[in-house]
Amino acid sequence: MAPSGPASAQPPVSAEDVALVRASLAVVAPHVADLAAYFYHILFTRYPQVKDLFPAELDVQRERLVRALLRIVELVDDPGNLIEFCSRLGRGHRKFGTQSAHYPAVGECLLQALSHYAGPAWSPELAGAWQRAYTAAAEVMVRAAEEDARHRPAVWDARIVDRVHRGHGIAEITVQPQQPYPFVAGQYVSVETPWVPRQWRHYSPAHAPRPDSRLTFHVRAVPGGKVSNALVHHARLGDPVRLGPPEGDMVLRSTKGRDLLFVAGGTGLAPIRALIEQAARDGIGISQEVSLFIGARTADELYGLDDMLRMSQRYHWLRVRAAVSHQRIVGLEGTLPEVIAEFGPWYRHEAYLCGPPQMLGGAVAALRRHGIPPHHIRYDPWDTPVLTAPLGPPQPEEETDQL
Numbered sequence: 001m002a003p004s005g006p007a008s009a010q011p012p013v014s015a016e017d018v019a020l021v022r023a024s025l026a027v028v029a030p031h032v033a034d035l036a037a038y039f040y041h042i043l044f045t046r047y048p049q050v051k052d053l054f055p056a057e058l059d060v061q062r063e064r065l066v067r068a069l070l071r072i073v074e075l076v077d078d079p080g081n082l083i084e085f086c087s088r089l090g091r092g093h094r095k096f097g098t099q100s101a102h103y104p105a106v107g108e109c110l111l112q113a114l115s116h117y118a119g120p121a122w123s124p125e126l127a128g129a130w131q132r133a134y135t136a137a138a139e140v141m142v143r144a145a146e147e148d149a150r151h152r153p154a155v156w157d158a159r160i161v162d163r164v165h166r167g168h169g170i171a172e173i174t175v176q177p178q179q180p181y182p183f184v185a186g187q188y189v190s191v192e193t194p195w196v197p198r199q200w201r202h203y204s205p206a207h208a209p210r211p212d213s214r215l216t217f218h219v220r221a222v223p224g225g226k227v228s229n230a231l232v233h234h235a236r237l238g239d240p241v242r243l244g245p246p247e248g249d250m251v252l253r254s255t256k257g258r259d260l261l262f263v264a265g266g267t268g269l270a271p272i273r274a275l276i277e278q279a280a281r282d283g284i285g286i287s288q289e290v291s292l293f294i295g296a297r298t299a300d301e302l303y304g305l306d307d308m309l310r311m312s313q314r315y316h317w318l319r320v321r322a323a324v325s326h327q328r329i330v331g332l333e334g335t336l337p338e339v340i341a342e343f344g345p346w347y348r349h350e351a352y353l354c355g356p357p358q359m360l361g362g363a364v365a366a367l368r369r370h371g372i373p374p375h376h377i378r379y380d381p382w383d384t385p386v387l388t389a390p391l392g393p394p395q396p397e398e399e400t401d402q403l
């Protein structure tokens with residue numbers, strides 16, 4: 001495989017290439033899991049040196065590479081968002097220790113795996129089309145990573161300096177990065193722990209930035225969850241963790257007089273709490289009303305409610321409501337999507353949502369039915385955000401001569 005060079009030296013990805021690549025993906029799509037396993041097998045056999053970059057158990061993640069390729073091919077007619085997607089992916093790969101020189105190896109093994117599962121549909125023309133498409137995407141990733149490396153580290157070393165149990169398997173974990181850690185309220189951070197090396201998980205600081213750069217995460221131990229259980233049950237003061245750069249688009253924006261609606265399920269309250277703290281700092285509540293809905297299955301699981309009620313005593317503009325879905329209580333009963341659908345009207349609000357994927361999907365749909373346009377509903381998905389994060393509307397070709 002040709003090494004990556006400057007974009008201008010590469011043949012462009014033509015409409016014919018796109019048609020060929022799309023048609024071949026339809027052929028291999030039913031075999032994604034096997035294809036991914038085969039790809040990693042060839043990669044680790046031919047290039048054993050890259051194996052150390054990957055976690056010991058790849059079961060959960062190994063289809064992500066193929067899912068990313070599917071997304072790239074989907075976006076190929078939308079070059080602006082394609083560049084945005086590949087750039088995020090490239091920046092996100094810095095923390096894994098990925099080097100530019102690894103890309104040709106991955107491309108070679110990927111093509112080998114694709115040819116294996118495409119069977120008779122594979123041809124020299126198809127191989128050429130895949131080669132050009134992969135190279136174009138890889139170049140954007142490499143360029144974005146190189147650009148990112150000019151102004152910030154790939155990872156921040158940090159130590160756990162506090163751990164407070166909040167009951168029901170939730171702990172507040174505070175870490176102190178060794179270097180300043182700039183982020184914006186509402187963003188999330190990828191975290192690698194010493195107990196499960198190379199398994200990165202995302203957690204959201206539950207506060208606006210602090211002068212000493214300390215970060216407090218609210219972590220819920222999920223049943224069978226490797227990283228969350230280690231953090232909640234095994235972490236000790238002084239233990240090291242590594243942090244990736246802050247990510248995510250759910251940050252406060254100028255809302256031009258729109259009132260604010262916050263919706264939080266479970267530990268999704270963490271970034272929402274950060275946004276409310278930031279709103280208070282920015283003086284947003286002086287002219288706007290702010291409603292917060294917190295949801296859980298049972299009243300016991302409504303973690304953080306007392307804290308938010310205290311905040312609402314401090315900030316008269318903050319209205320807090322809590323709902324539970326699996327228990328009869330005095331108060332709001334139902335899932336968050338059901339409960340917010342009963343209130344409103346919301347069409348003049350800017351909405352910020354965080355929580356498990358099912359809640360998020362239902363709540364976004366309920367708010368859309370209430371007439372909030374999509375660009376006034378902000379959230380970061382909890383399912384591999386780099387793959388599923390919303391992109392902007394399709395962007396015109398002339399802005400995107402990089403591919």
Ligand SMILES: Cc1cc2nc3c(=O)[nH]c(=O)nc-3n(C[C@H](O)[C@H](O)[C@H](O)COP(=O)(O)OP(=O)(O)OC[C@H]3O[C@@H](n4cnc5c(N)ncnc54)[C@H](O)[C@@H]3O)c2cc1C
Nearest residue numbers: 201202203204218219220222224225226227228267270382
């Ligand atoms: C943008 C973003 C922000 C996040 N912020 C937070 C946060 O602030 N606090 C927090 O506690 N978590 C947060 N998460 C979830 C977190 O990143 C991990 O997914 C979670 O801690 C589980 O990791 P694990 O290694 O323990 O579980 P794994 O070992 O990865 O998974 C074990 C099992 O648990 C299931 N599982 C994974 N995640 C969940 C979940 N959230 N609920 C129920 N079952 C699950 C898996 O399907 C699997 O069956 C966030 C996720 C994203 C994408």
Ligand code: HEM
Nearest residue numbers: 050053054061064065068069096098102103106137138386
């Ligand atoms: C076009 C090329 C590539 C694509 C589309 C791609 C895609 C992805 C995706 C989607 C993830 C999951 C990221 C996340 O969960 O945040 C991932 C993870 C990872 N990638 Fe890549 N990748 C590419 C190239 C490479 C290369 C060249 C290497 C270096 C060997 C590499 C090494 C890794 C590692 C170590 C991980 C973390 C472990 C894992 O989650 O599997 N990737 N990649």
